[in-house]
Amino acid sequence: MHYVWAGALALIFSVSAALAEPVKYVLDAANSVVSYEVGFGQDKITGRMPIKAADVTLDFQRNANSNVAVVLNAAGASSSFPFAEQALKGPKVLATGQFPELVFRSSAFRIGTTTAEVDGQVTIRGVTRPIRLSAQVFRQQGTDPGDLSKMSVHISGAVNRSDFGATGWSDMVSDRVVVQIVARLNRAG
Amino acid sequence: MIGNDPDRFGLLTRLIHWITALLVIGMLGFGTYIARMQVDMSNFHLFGWHKTIGIGLLALIVLRILWHRLSPPPQPMATVPGWQRRFAKGAHMALYGLLLAVPLTGWIASAATGIDVVIFGTVTLPRIAPVSQAWETGFFAAHGALTKLLAAVVLLHIAGALHRSDGTLRRMVSGKTGPNEKRPLD
Numbered sequence: 001m002h003y004v005w006a007g008a009l010a011l012i013f014s015v016s017a018a019l020a021e022p023v024k025y026v027l028d029a030a031n032s033v034v035s036y037e038v039g040f041g042q043d044k045i046t047g048r049m050p051i052k053a054a055d056v057t058l059d060f061q062r063n064a065n066s067n068v069a070v071v072l073n074a075a076g077a078s079s080s081f082p083f084a085e086q087a088l089k090g091p092k093v094l095a096t097g098q099f100p101e102l103v104f105r106s107s108a109f110r111i112g113t114t115t116a117e118v119d120g121q122v123t124i125r126g127v128t129r130p131i132r133l134s135a136q137v138f139r140q141q142g143t144d145p146g147d148l149s150k151m152s153v154h155i156s157g158a159v160n161r162s163d164f165g166a167t168g169w170s171d172m173v174s175d176r177v178v179v180q181i182v183a184r185l186n187r188a189g
Numbered sequence: 190m191i192g193n194d195p196d197r198f199g200l201l202t203r204l205i206h207w208i209t210a211l212l213v214i215g216m217l218g219f220g221t222y223i224a225r226m227q228v229d230m231s232n233f234h235l236f237g238w239h240k241t242i243g244i245g246l247l248a249l250i251v252l253r254i255l256w257h258r259l260s261p262p263p264q265p266m267a268t269v270p271g272w273q274r275r276f277a278k279g280a281h282m283a284l285y286g287l288l289l290a291v292p293l294t295g296w297i298a299s300a301a302t303g304i305d306v307v308i309f310g311t312v313t314l315p316r317i318a319p320v321s322q323a324w325e326t327g328f329f330a331a332h333g334a335l336t337k338l339l340a341a342v343v344l345l346h347i348a349g350a351l352h353r354s355d356g357t358l359r360r361m362v363s364g365k366t367g368p369n370e371k372r373p374l375d
Contacts, residue, residue, distance in 0.1 A: 041229025083233070083304050090303035091320055172228045 022065045023148070024188040027054035031184045034072060038161075039174030040084075047079035047088065052101060056185060060148070068106040068118070075100040092168020093161070099125045118155075124164040133157035140184065148187065155181040190364070192260040197364045202262055205253045206361060209288070212246050217340050224333075234310075240299065241308040247292035250285065268355040280345055287339040294335060298328035 034049045052073040059065030075096040079085035089096040106120040115136050122131045133155050140150040158178045161167070193199040198206075216239070223235050265274050297317055299306045301324035306314040318324050350358045359365065 041227050043230040081230075081233075086304045087302075092303070092322065 022057045022059040025056040025058060025151075025185040026188050027051060027056060027070075028184040028186055029054070033180075033182045035180050037178045037180070039176070040172060045080055045084045045173065047077055047085065049074060049077040049102070054183075063109040063111060066106070066109055068104070068120070070104045072102040072104075073100065074102050074124075087169055087173075090168065093166045095125055095166075104131070122159065124159070124161075125166055127164040129159070129163050131157055131159060150187070151185045153181075153183045153185065155179075155183065193257075193262045195263055198262060198361055199260060199364065201256060202253070202260070203361060203364055205249055205256070209246065209249050209253070212242055212249070213288070213339070213343060216242055216246065217336065217343075220336060237307060237310060240295070240306055243292040243295050244308050244314065246288060247296075250288040254285065263360070266353075266355045266357055266360075269353070269357075273349075273353075277349060280342055280349065283342045284339075284346060287335055287342060291332060291335050291339055294328045294332040298325055298332055301325035301328060 029051045032051060034051060035046060036049065037044050037046045039045075050073040051070065053069075053071040055067075055069040057065070057067055074094045075089065077085065077088055077094070077096075079088055088094055091097070094102075103123040104120055106118050108119040110117040110119075115134065118133045118135060120131055120133070121128050134157065135153055135155045138152040138154065139145065139147065140152050143150050156179065158176055160175045161177050162170070162175050190197070190199050191201050193202055219235075219242070220239060223232075223239055226232055226235070265277065269277070296306060296314065300314075300316045300318040301321050303320040306316075308314060318328070350361070
């Protein structure tokens with residue numbers, strides 16, 4: 001889900017053309033958050049999912065050279081109340097016993113001035129579907145304008161869980177799952 | 190008198206009977222309500238109460254069966270015709286079976302969802318079924334069907350108790366028969 005980086009590119013493009021080569025970034029997992037939200041009657045269930053691995057390469061001159069792959073630890077997901085967490089990990093939703101990971105791989109980036117859209121493929125429960133994410137890029141506190149060594153990227157998107165066969169408790173819990181990501185990237189090396 | 194004797198229902202049997210009666214009648218309405226409600230954070234805890242009361246009922250019927258082994262209840266009143274005795278015995282057997290089967294099917298179905306069955310908000314019951322969609326669907330269907338059957342047998346039981354004017358109902362209320370009422374059969 002850190003396709004996000006694409007978003008980063010938007011701002012970065014506007015500020016600097018200094019980097020002509022693809023640049024690898026390291027995800028600061030401790031300061032990055034993947035959160036989700038689903039409807040539950042008139043309320044919302046929220047939770048988080050740890051990032052297991054992220055491979056981020058950005059080419060600020062040629063978008064086509066950028067790519068992002070992210071693996072989330074579905075088995076380590078948390079929820080705003082315990083029953084929802086069990087339901088989330090159980091066989092009727094993420095089936096984490098069989099599919100402990102969620103995977104995103106980017107396929108295309110569309111860059112605006114300060115925002116970006118990232119297309120890619122997300123795999124949930126072993127089912128792969130296309131997804132489009134929106135991203136906004138921010139300079140991290142304490143960095144100079146144009147400094148691309150540290151970036152914060154806010155990404156949002158949504159999936160319909162039924163598209164992946166995660167149909168459990170559909171009478172209580174909404175089909176649409178909204179995903180929000182705050183990813184902090186540090187330039188590798 | 191706590192225990193039963195050949196003429197009277199003892200205090201413990203009567204207490205278990207009326208507590209069970211109140212809980213069963215209450216749960217028939219409560220279960221119907223929660224099955225139809227729009228679930229959200231404000232009412233999700235009602236499922237926990239449903240499970241707590243259901244497991245309480247299961248414990249009560251097991252206690253009742255064990256107690257009646259130790260302290261057998263009196264026989265039906267002597268005025269009851271043979272066919273009615275057989276019919277009443279069948280209804281009582283059905284009640285006992287259903288009071289065991291309804292909470293058990295609910296427990297099995299809940300366990301099959303993969304979500305812990307928690308009572309009193311803190312006690313997690315053993316998972317007595319595999320996590321399985323087939324088990325969940327089948328046992329929830331059985332839970333619903335058996336509950337409807339239980340409601341029918343409860344109505345039959347109440348109708349029978351009200352219909353008979355031989356002291357049967359008084360015996361379960363106060364533990365005594367009236368002065369002009371015949372003794373139970375030996």
